[in-house]
Amino acid sequence: MKFQKPYLLKEIAEIINAEFEGNAEFPVTGINEIHKVTEGDITFVDHPKYYKKALTSKASVVIINQKSEAPDGKHLIFSDDPFRDYNYLVKRHVNVSKQDQQIDPSALIGNNTVIQPGSFVGKNVTIGEDCFIHSNVSIYDNTIIGDHVVIHSNTVIGADAFYFKRRPDFYEKMISCGKVIIENHVEIGANCCIDKGVSGDTIIGEGTKMDNLIQIGHDTVIGKNCLFAAQVGIAGTVKIEDNVILWGQVGVNKDLVIGEGAVVYAQSGVAGTIEGGKSYFGSPAIDAREKMNQIRHMHKIPELFNKKTS
Amino acid sequence: MKFQKPYLLKEIAEIINAEFEGNAEFPVTGINEIHKVTEGDITFVDHPKYYKKALTSKASVVIINQKSEAPDGKHLIFSDDPFRDYNYLVKRHVNVSKQDQQIDPSALIGNNTVIQPGSFVGKNVTIGEDCFIHSNVSIYDNTIIGDHVVIHSNTVIGADAFYFKRRPDFYEKMISCGKVIIENHVEIGANCCIDKGVSGDTIIGEGTKMDNLIQIGHDTVIGKNCLFAAQVGIAGTVKIEDNVILWGQVGVNKDLVIGEGAVVYAQSGVAGTIEGGKSYFGSPAIDAREKMNQIRHMHKIPELFNKKTS
Amino acid sequence: MKFQKPYLLKEIAEIINAEFEGNAEFPVTGINEIHKVTEGDITFVDHPKYYKKALTSKASVVIINQKSEAPDGKHLIFSDDPFRDYNYLVKRHVNVSKQDQQIDPSALIGNNTVIQPGSFVGKNVTIGEDCFIHSNVSIYDNTIIGDHVVIHSNTVIGADAFYFKRRPDFYEKMISCGKVIIENHVEIGANCCIDKGVSGDTIIGEGTKMDNLIQIGHDTVIGKNCLFAAQVGIAGTVKIEDNVILWGQVGVNKDLVIGEGAVVYAQSGVAGTIEGGKSYFGSPAIDAREKMNQIRHMHKIPELFNKKTS
Numbered sequence: 006m007k008f009q010k011p012y013l014l015k016e017i018a019e020i021i022n023a024e025f026e027g028n029a030e031f032p033v034t035g036i037n038e039i040h041k042v043t044e045g046d047i048t049f050v051d052h053p054k055y056y057k058k059a060l061t062s063k064a065s066v067v068i069i070n071q072k073s074e075a076p077d078g079k080h081l082i083f084s085d086d087p088f089r090d091y092n093y094l095v096k097r098h099v100n101v102s103k104q105d106q107q108i109d110p111s112a113l114i115g116n117n118t119v120i121q122p123g124s125f126v127g128k129n130v131t132i133g134e135d136c137f138i139h140s141n142v143s144i145y146d147n148t149i150i151g152d153h154v155v156i157h158s159n160t161v162i163g164a165d166a167f168y169f170k171r172r173p174d175f176y177e178k179m180i181s182c183g184k185v186i187i188e189n190h191v192e193i194g195a196n197c198c199i200d201k202g203v204s205g206d207t208i209i210g211e212g213t214k215m216d217n218l219i220q221i222g223h224d225t226v227i228g229k230n231c232l233f234a235a236q237v238g239i240a241g242t243v244k245i246e247d248n249v250i251l252w253g254q255v256g257v258n259k260d261l262v263i264g265e266g267a268v269v270y271a272q273s274g275v276a277g278t279i280e281g282g283k284s285y286f287g288s289p290a291i292d293a294r295e296k297m298n299q300i301r302h303m304h305k306i307p308e309l310f311n312k313k314t315s
Numbered sequence: 316m317k318f319q320k321p322y323l324l325k326e327i328a329e330i331i332n333a334e335f336e337g338n339a340e341f342p343v344t345g346i347n348e349i350h351k352v353t354e355g356d357i358t359f360v361d362h363p364k365y366y367k368k369a370l371t372s373k374a375s376v377v378i379i380n381q382k383s384e385a386p387d388g389k390h391l392i393f394s395d396d397p398f399r400d401y402n403y404l405v406k407r408h409v410n411v412s413k414q415d416q417q418i419d420p421s422a423l424i425g426n427n428t429v430i431q432p433g434s435f436v437g438k439n440v441t442i443g444e445d446c447f448i449h450s451n452v453s454i455y456d457n458t459i460i461g462d463h464v465v466i467h468s469n470t471v472i473g474a475d476a477f478y479f480k481r482r483p484d485f486y487e488k489m490i491s492c493g494k495v496i497i498e499n500h501v502e503i504g505a506n507c508c509i510d511k512g513v514s515g516d517t518i519i520g521e522g523t524k525m526d527n528l529i530q531i532g533h534d535t536v537i538g539k540n541c542l543f544a545a546q547v548g549i550a551g552t553v554k555i556e557d558n559v560i561l562w563g564q565v566g567v568n569k570d571l572v573i574g575e576g577a578v579v580y581a582q583s584g585v586a587g588t589i590e591g592g593k594s595y596f597g598s599p600a601i602d603a604r605e606k607m608n609q610i611r612h613m614h615k616i617p618e619l620f621n622k623k624t625s
Numbered sequence: 626m627k628f629q630k631p632y633l634l635k636e637i638a639e640i641i642n643a644e645f646e647g648n649a650e651f652p653v654t655g656i657n658e659i660h661k662v663t664e665g666d667i668t669f670v671d672h673p674k675y676y677k678k679a680l681t682s683k684a685s686v687v688i689i690n691q692k693s694e695a696p697d698g699k700h701l702i703f704s705d706d707p708f709r710d711y712n713y714l715v716k717r718h719v720n721v722s723k724q725d726q727q728i729d730p731s732a733l734i735g736n737n738t739v740i741q742p743g744s745f746v747g748k749n750v751t752i753g754e755d756c757f758i759h760s761n762v763s764i765y766d767n768t769i770i771g772d773h774v775v776i777h778s779n780t781v782i783g784a785d786a787f788y789f790k791r792r793p794d795f796y797e798k799m800i801s802c803g804k805v806i807i808e809n810h811v812e813i814g815a816n817c818c819i820d821k822g823v824s825g826d827t828i829i830g831e832g833t834k835m836d837n838l839i840q841i842g843h844d845t846v847i848g849k850n851c852l853f854a855a856q857v858g859i860a861g862t863v864k865i866e867d868n869v870i871l872w873g874q875v876g877v878n879k880d881l882v883i884g885e886g887a888v889v890y891a892q893s894g895v896a897g898t899i900e901g902g903k904s905y906f907g908s909p910a911i912d913a914r915e916k917m918n919q920i921r922h923m924h925k926i927p928e929l930f931n932k933k934t935s
Contacts, residue, residue, distance in 0.1 A: 107742045107760075122417045123435050123451065125743050125760035125778070140417075140435035140453040141469070141743065143760040143778035143815070157474040158435070158453035159506070159761070161778040161815035167836040167854065175810065175832045175850060190485065195453070195471035195508045196528075196779070198815045198837035198855070212485045216477040217508035217530050218548070218816075220837050220855040220873075230485060234477065235508070235530040236548045236566075238838070238856045238873050253530075253548050254566045254584075256856075256874045256892050272566050272584045272598045274874075274892045288892045289920070300599070302926045306612045432727045433745050433761065450727075450745035450763040451779070468745070468763030468781040469816070500795065505763070505781035505818045506838075522795045526787040527818035527840050528858070540795060544787065545818070545840040546858045546876075563840075563858050564876045564894075582876050582894045582908045610909070616922045 006098060006182040006204065007035035007046075014066060014080055017047065020097070021090040023068075027080030033066055036094055036182075038204035040242070041224070047094065049087035088170050088177070095180045104128065115152065127163070133189070145201060151189035157217070160197040162187070166223030166241060168203050179203055183224060188212075194219065194235070203241070210247065222259065234271070246281060256288070268293075316408060316492040316514065317345035317356075324376060324390055327357065330407070331400040333378075337390030343376055346404055346492070348514035350552070351534070357392075359401035398480050398487070405490040414438065425462065437473070443499070455511060461499035467527070470507040472497070476533030476551060478513050489513055493534060498522075504529065504545070513551070520557065532569065544581070556591060566598070578603075626718060626802040626824065627655035627666075634686060634700055637667065640717070641710040643688075647700030653686055656714055656802070658824035660862070661844075667714065669707035708790050708797070715800040724748065735772065747783070753809070765821060771809035777837070780817040782807070786843030786861060788823050799823055803844060808832075814839065814855070823861070830867065842879065854891070866901060876908070888913075 011032035018025040034045035039055070042048040042064040049068040050059035059067050066080045068087040075081045084090045108114075108126040115134035120126065123141040130144055133152035138144075142156050145163030156162070163185045169176035183202020187209045193199070194217035201207060202224040209221070210229040219233055222241035229247045237251045240259035249263050252271040257263065264281025274288030284293035321342035328335040344355035349365070352358040352374040359378040360369035369377050376390045378397040385391045394400045418424075418436040425444035430436065433451040440454055443462035448454075452466050455473030466472070473495045479486035493512020497519045503509070504527035511517060512534040519531070520539040529543055532551035539557045547561045550569035559573050562581040567573070574591025584598030594603035631652035638645040654665035659675070662668040662684040669688040670679035679687050686700045688707040695701045704710045728734075728746040735754035740746065743761040750764055753772035758764075762776050765783030776782070783805045789796035803822020807829045813819070814837035821827060822844040829841070830849040839853055842861035849867045857871045860879035869883050872891040877883070884901025894908030904913035 103739045103741075105742065121435065122415065123433055123453070123743055123761065125741065139455075139474070141433065141451050141761050141779070143743070145759075145778075155475075158455075158471040159451070159469050159779050159816070161837070164759070164777040164815040164837065165775075167814060167834070169834055169852065176834050176852065178812065178834075192488065194477060195474040196469070196506050196816050196838075200837070214477070214479055214486050214488075217471070217474065217510070218506075218528060218838060222855070232479065232486065234550070235532070236546070236856070240854070240873060253550060253568075254564070254874070258873075258891065271568065272582075272892075295924075298927050299923050302930055303609050304605075305930060306616070306926070307608050310612055310615060429723045431723075431745065432725065433743055433763070449765075449784070451743065451761050465785075467784040468765075469761070469779050502798065504787060505784040506779070506816050524787070524789055524796050524798075527781070527784065527820070528816075528838060542789065542796065544860070545842070546856070563860060563878075564874070581878065582892075613919050614915075616926070617918050620922055620925060 006037060006095065008033070008098065011045075014082075017066070017094070018082055021068075021082070021084065021093060023082050023084050023090065025080060025082045026075045027066075031065065031080055036091065036098075037064075039064070041183075041202075041205040047082075047091070049084075049091035051087040088179075092177070092180050095182050099180055099182050121158075139195075145185075147184040147201070148187070149184065150187045151191070151211070153190045154187055155192040157193065157195035157197075159195055160193055160199075162193075162199050163201045164198060166200050166203040168223060168241070181223065183207065185209075188229075191215075197221075200241070216253075228265070249281075316347060316405065318343070318408065321355075324392075327376070327404070328392055331378075331392070331394065331403060333392050333394050333400065335390065335392045336385045337376075341375065341390055346401065346408075347374075349374070351493075351512075351515040357401070357404065359394075359397035361397040398489075402487070402490050405492050409490055409492050431468075449505075455495075457494040457511070458497070459494065460497045461501070461521070463500045464497055465502040467503065467505035467507075469505055470503055470509075472503075472509050473511045474508060476510050476513040478533060478551065491533065493517065495519075498539075501525075507531075510551070526563075538575070559591075626657060626715065628653070628718065631665075634702075637686070637714070638702055641688075641702070641704065641713060643702050643704050643710065645700065645702045646695045647686075651685065651700055656711070656718075657684075659684070661803075661822075661825040667702075667711070669704075669711035671707040708799075712797070712800050715802050719800055719802050741778075759815075765805075767804040767821070768807070769804065770807045771811070771831070773810045774807055775812040777813065777815035777817075779815055780813055780819075782813075782819050783821045784818060786820050786823040788843060788861070801843065803827065805829075808849075811835075817841075820861070836873075848885070869901075 014031040015029040036047040047066040048064035068082045109128045111128045112126045112130040114132045118136040120138045121140040125143045127146035130148045132150045136154045139158040141159045143161045148163045166181045168179040183206045185207045188211040190212045192214045197219040199221040200223045205224045208226045212230040215233045216235040218236045220238040225243040227245045231249045233251045234253040236254045239257040244262045246265040248266045250268045254272045257275045262278045266282045268284045270286040273290040276289035286293040286296040324341040325339040346357040357376040358374035378392045419438045422436045422440040424442045428446040430448045431450040435453045437456035440458045442460045446464045449468040451469045453471045458473045476491045478489040493516045495517045498521040500522045502524045507529045509531040510533045515534045518536045522540040525543045526545040528546045530548040535553040537555045541559045543561045544563040546564045549567040554572045556575040558576045560578045564582045567585045572588045576592045578594045580596040583600040586599035596603040596606040634651040635649040656667040667686040668684035688702045729748045731748045732746045732750040734752045738756040740758045741760040745763045747766035750768045752770045756774045759778040761779045763781045768783045786801045788799040803826045805827045808831040810832045812834045817839040819841040820843045825844045828846045832850040835853045836855040838856045840858040845863040847865045851869045853871045854873040856874045859877040864882045866885040868886045870888045874892045877895045882898045886902045888904045890906040893910040896909035906913040906916040
């Protein structure tokens with residue numbers, strides 16, 4: 006998330022009441038999670054395991070829970086709870102809509118686009134031309150939808166990321182400040198959920214088609230011309246390349262890549278990165294032919310034991 | 316789909332700007348996909364593998380991408396892209412509702428039927444007597460619902476079939492011209508999706524009861540008094556006979572039959588036709604007792620290898 | 626369910642036109658299913674297998690399909706169909722809302738709580754302070770929601786239990802008379818379904834967080850600070866203790882307990898009660914390390930057979 010206008014480093018430090026090291030007049034342009042952060046922005050780190058990653062990231066300012074020297078070109082803000090202070094800064098800049106109207110007046114809606122009764126469109130939403138938004142769809146703030154997009158009834162675009170930090174007695178929610186971007190010629194079925202990004206964006210690539218009851222997690226990026234059958238579930242921060250086919254009820258774990266043109270058979274579970282151009286089956290998913298071969302041999306297993314004991 | 320009044324063969328050929336062979340004055344009564352087509356209707360075929368099937372189907376008119384002689388009683392229309400021309404003809408006769416009202420004035424709603432706030436009812440919908448449609452349900456055009464039917468909140472009846480043809484650079488959507496028929500005494504849970512037929516109808520048989528978050532694909536026909544637990548997913552063009560029980564999260568592949576009284580245990584995947592009167596388990600689903608036996612022996616497998624290597 | 630004021634035993638018997646044994650003036654205070662019934666209440670039993678359980682339950686009145694002596698402190702009502710008569714009595718006291726307004730005037734809504742457009746709130750609903758109910762949510766009658774609760778779009782709270790009695794020719798629905806209780810600081814994702822209790826209540830414990838497209842069955846009780854990923858499905862009358870984590874697409878069978886702090890990996894199926902403090906995987910779910918070990922050995926199975934036949 007970029008701020009509407011930059012803050013000075015000393016202003017940021019004052020907002021969260023913290024000490025800092027570096028140029029007090031440095032202009033801070035935005036705030037983002039470690040994987041998405043760009044130059045001029047703030048990120049945070051609260052575990053020694055990730056100190057190095059944060060200090061060598063593109064962030065210009067790091068909120069950190071250990072006093073140390075700032076590396077060249079970096080600025081540090083010292084906090085006893087960097088997650089809390091990061092979330093506080095994000096929250097100041099994210100206003101959840103409390104609108105009374107089903108379609109917020111700030112929404113930009115293209116020519117020849119139909120929005121059926123009962124659909125809700127939040128603040129700062131853009132919808133292109135020749136789209137058809139069926140009844141009772143919910144579109145959260147800041148969503149961007151291209152041209153020739155179809156969204157079937159009761160689908161939800163842009164709900165919050167499922168991202169919580171464990172505290173001793175409760176879970177603290179990471180405030181989502183990303184959005185959903187749906188490119189041209191995408192079709193999304195009924196009762197689907199596409200969550201907004203935590204810090205980056207969740208993107209559905211041009212020409213991709215989804216059936217009903219599908220879950221797409223936060224910050225996941227899906228390529229062009231993919232085909233997902235009903236009840237597929239994809240976790241957060243996944244990258245799915247072009248022309249991938251996922252059959253019904255497939256589950257995909259977080260933080261992985263599915264290569265271009267991969268096909269995953271029904272009910273499989275993708276546990277780690279898989280290469281493109283191949284077919285997969287099983288939970289965890291492996292090469293489809295190997296899995297089929299295992300299944301064929303499964304039938305003989307009981308017989309094997311009977312022989313051995315007789 | 317039947318046309319409101321017949322076209323002459325020469326009129327159809329003119330609409331899609333194509334040559335034809337046969338009686339120019341032949342009255343064409345409708346258009347349908349190869350599995351559902353009836354006498355007097357048009358179908359299409361674009362792959363040599365299916366030429367024979369199309370030419371011996373009940374269709375009176377076949378749009379085909381190879382010049383050939385018309386068999387007795389058939390008429391041919393020659394096209395370089397039969398899918399495109401078939402879709403074009405269907406599209407001319409399907410008008411997607413752009414209605415402004417939540418309940419279209421054309422809907423016929425029986426005595427003593429309650430439709431709660433937020434529900435959407437499209438054009439030419441019929442709902443019988445003593446039904447209860449809970450809040451925020453979406454019912455697409457042309458749906459037919461019998462008497463004593465309960466539909467829980469946020470369920471979607473009649474969204475488009477998930478049916479796309481792969482083109483070199485994109486997917487082209489097959490226009491759905493079928494509908495959903497829900498018979499008497501059916502109860503459907505919350506957040507379910509029942510898609511309309513591509514060319515025939517999706518039918519939910521009398522007395523069948525469904526839990527929440529269930530997916531029923533296009534042209535699937537479900538018998539009487541079936542029981543489906545939550546998160547079941549059934550693909551397109553499936554036939555499920557009477558008294559079938561599917562437990563939670565079961566997946567059913569397309570183009571198959573589940574015989575009368577079959578029971579499929581939770582999380583199973585039905586990959587092909589299965590006989591009635593039996594119980595099934597696993598993905599792919601097999602006889603439940605055999606699967607249970609395999610699972611029991613699975614526990615001994617690691618031990619077996621340890622013995623062999625020691 | 627407690628009656629608004631007690632009936633005399635003879636009045637109850639008259640309503641269902643049945644004979645009875647016991648004190649005609651006994652004040653009957655409510656009606657409940659055998660597992661939830663409390664002193665002063667009616668329950669029913671229609672199978673000899675459960676006669677003893679019913680007659681030794683906390684119920685003061687038992688509707689039973691066999692003439693017999695009433696045990697000490699119990700009263701009997703004789704019926705040829707106890708399920709029908711029980712359901713009839715419940716139905717007299719449950720009025721399903723036919724309201725015309727999206728938010729029923731009887732709803733009590735706390736300070737600083739936002740209910741976005743398109744959401745439906747039934748009769749006698751209570752929502753606490755500082756809650757955010759996103760667009761197109763459906764909340765059925767009698768639901769109780771605490772403070773600081775977030776519910777994302779198109780979720781359904783309080784739909785009927787999926788609970789049917791098989792009759793020779795059809796399924797008869799058990800009328801739900803319980804409700805849903807959501808405690809403070811709970812967050813529920815988009816397109817979820819939380820069913821009301823059949824006779825008791827479905828409870829989501831304080832601080833629990835749920836992702837999208839999740840199913841929670843009737844009378845299920847979930848502890849504090851649990852975390853459920855997308856597309857989890859939990860059947861009815863389950864008890865989940867505090868701090869349980871269920872990953873994506875996990876299924877949980879009915880009538881079981883998941884112990885405190887248990888973790889169940891993605892796509893697993895929990896078939897019976899499991900202990901707390903451990904990790905589980907597979908369908909049916911077993912100790913996660915044991916399952917992983919089985920899977921590692923699965924790869925060698927085909928090779929094993931090849932050796933044996935060569």
